[in-house]
Amino acid sequence: MEVIKTAWEFFQNEILGMGWLNRLISTGLNACGLDTTGRIGGSIQFFIYDTIKIMVLLGVLILIISYIQSYFPPERTKKILGRFHGLWANILAALLGTITPFCSCSSIPLFIGFTSAGLPLGVTFSFLISSPMVDLGSLVLLMSIFGWKVAVIYVVLGLVIAVAGGTLIENLHLENQVEEYIRHGRSMDVLQDELHFKDRLHYAWEQVVSTAKKVAPYVLIGVGIGAIIHNWIPEDFIVSVLGDNNPFGVILATAAGIPMYADIFGTIPIAEALLAKGALLGVVLSFMMGVTTLSLPSMIMLRKAVKPKLLGIFIAICTIGIIIIGYLFNLIQPMII
Template identity: 75%
Template structure:
């Protein structure tokens, strides 16, 4: 058991966490005459280390996930979802969301396509909630920073929110609140082209390049904010606003995170810095969920597809679910850290 634990710690710290890289960067900056114990030196070290680490993991994960995703084009995903009914369909939709687009804006076109194809509204909403909030990449990245227990619980809770949210919308029979042009759209069932291994590898490589170009600016912004929080904002400030002494910290985190636009890769550095400064775990994870699921651009795009009543129901379900999860994580934080 001790051997397995040592192997896992090595994978978590040195492979996923790349602590060796942090040491290399620190030694390199020191050789250049920069004191990493100062605010400026620490900020530069944090920025370089996190940008390189997240970029390497991001490219590797996008490649692997895109290869898997090549087996699940929209028409095949539609057929898979069409085989299931009831809560089972919501669960499959939420799970399918883990191997599809990396941000909420890119999930919405698939949501529209699934809805116009006649799939259950609740099922498509389970997919829409799950896709940006939870993916295989986020699981690995969360493990690299927060550890396996927190990462797994985060993913499980995200899937629960997606399943419950979709089920509620299904039970409320909100089909008439989808915009007319989507409900009347004709579905063209196109068989997906059979791809060989070479085609899938080319597709995965193209997805890496395309997604990286879209995501990298947010990584730079997220790591930059994280570096400022990590080295310039006093710990007492973070604890006062997002610590255990503020009972409204979770709600504040969701309200601040919701209007922002980023994906999981851009929010993790900010979350990492906030947690290191004394913010509560549930508050930090609520912030991440709000940013990835309720970003203002995605809400604007979704408004083009659904009427205000359904839109506000979606926002309310996600908002309430994220807040409940935040407070639960705060209560049981001692079990996870």
């Protein structure tokens, strides 16, 4: 048992967390005359280390996930989802969202396609909630920073929100709240040629390059903010605003994430820095979920597809779910970290 524990800690710290890279960068910066224990040197180390770590993990994850996705083009996915009904359909749609490494804005076109194809509205919303919130990338990145317990519980609770939210929307019978051009649209099934290994690998690599170009600016911004928080903002200030002394920290963090636009890869370094400064775990995760699920740009895009009533219900479901999860993580933090 001790061997398994040691092996897992090595995998988490040195493979996922890339501790060796952090030490290498620290040695290199110290050799160049920078003190990595100081604010400037520490900020530079944090920026270089987190940027490389996130982009490498991102590339590997997207390559693997996109290769798997090459077996499930949208037309085939619609047919698979169409065979299920009720709660099982919502669960399957939420699980499908976990293997789509998209931000919320990228998920909306797929949501529109699924809705136009005639899939139940609740099913498509389960996908829309799950996709940006609990993709496999978030699982791996959260494991690299917070450990496997936090990562698994985060993903499970995110899936619960997606399934519950989609089921509620389905039972409210809000089909008339979808814009007419989508309700009356029809997507055509395109016959898919059987791809060979090289074709799938080429497709996966194209997705890596495309995704990296899209998320790189947000990763750099997120890492930059994280470096500032980690090395320049006093710990007492973070604790007073986002620590256990403020019962409204989860609500503030959720609201603070809404104006921002980033995916899970851009929010991770900010979350890492906040937690290191003393912010509660639930507060940090609420901020991440607020950014990835309820960002203002994605809500503006979603408004083009649904009417204000349905948009408001979607925002309310996600907000309440995020806040509940945030307070739950605050409660169980001593047991999982």
